[in-house]
Amino acid sequence: MDEKMMFKNICNLSNSEIAQRYTFLGEGLCREVYSINDDYVVKVAKLDDGSYQNRVENHVYTHATKDLLKYLCPIVWFKPNRIIMRRAIPLSSLIKDKYIDLKTIRPEKESYADLNKLTNNFMLLADDIISTSSWGIYNNENVLIDYGCTSYLGDTLYTLFYNW
Ligand SMILES: Nc1ncnc2c1ncn2[C@@H]1O[C@H](COP(=O)(O)OP(=O)(O)O)[C@@H](O)[C@H]1O
Numbered sequence: 217m218d219e220k221m222m223f224k225n226i227c228n229l230s231n232s233e234i235a236q237r238y239t240f241l242g243e244g245l246c247r248e249v250y251s252i253n254d255d256y257v258v259k260v261a262k263l264d265d266g267s268y269q270n271r272v273e274n275h276v277y278t279h280a281t282k283d284l285l286k287y288l289c290p291i292v293w294f295k296p297n298r299i300i301m302r303r304a305i306p307l308s309s310l311i312k313d314k315y316i317d318l319k320t321i322r323p324e325k326e327s328y329a330d331l332n333k334l335t336n337n338f339m340l341l342a343d344d345i346i347s348t349s350s351w352g353i354y355n356n357e358n359v360l361i362d363y364g365c366t367s368y369l370g371d372t373l374y375t376l377f378y379n380w
């Protein structure tokens with residue numbers, strides 16, 4: 217079976233079928249995350265808010281400019297209540313601090329400005345972007361694995377514009 221077929225099939229499973237078949241990795245307020253294999257995870261929306269976060273995350277991934285895309289863990293499949301993402305090593309499994317240092321999380325000299333631009337352009341929740349739990353290591357680089365949470369203003373505007 218090719219990967220596209222596999223992603224499609226997984227996204228059509230119910231929440232309980234996913235929970236039975238795959239290993240639970242972790243959860244936030246709105247989504248449960250399961251490992252599909254060594255390469256991919258599936259994020260399952262728990263409540264209505266979970267699909268909102270999936271929609272935002274996919275919007276950010278599909279609308280980020282090339283200079284910002286490199287900070288994002290790639291999304292390979294999307295349905296509002298499912299996201300299939302590349303599997304990363306959660307930074308929280310290696311670092312116990314609650315927050316990362318936005319100035320040193322990436323080696324590029326423009327990364328601090330880029331990450332602020334990403335946060336502002338997409339109205340993401342700044343506190344989430346500096347949370348250790350939102351970062352992982354993918355392809356030997358630190359990338360955001362959770363970029364679906366918006367600021368109070370973002371919540372209002374995305375809902376207004378997109379009706380999410
Ligand atoms: N791409 C990923 N690779 C590996 N683990 C992940 C990935 N995305 C999320 N996780 C794990 O699942 C947890 C919850 O995911 P997250 O996206 O933060 O959910 P929420 O948006 O509900 O907070 C993370 O803290 C992390 O441990």
Ligand SMILES: [Mg+2]
Nearest residue numbers: 244349350362
């Ligand atoms: Mg989270």
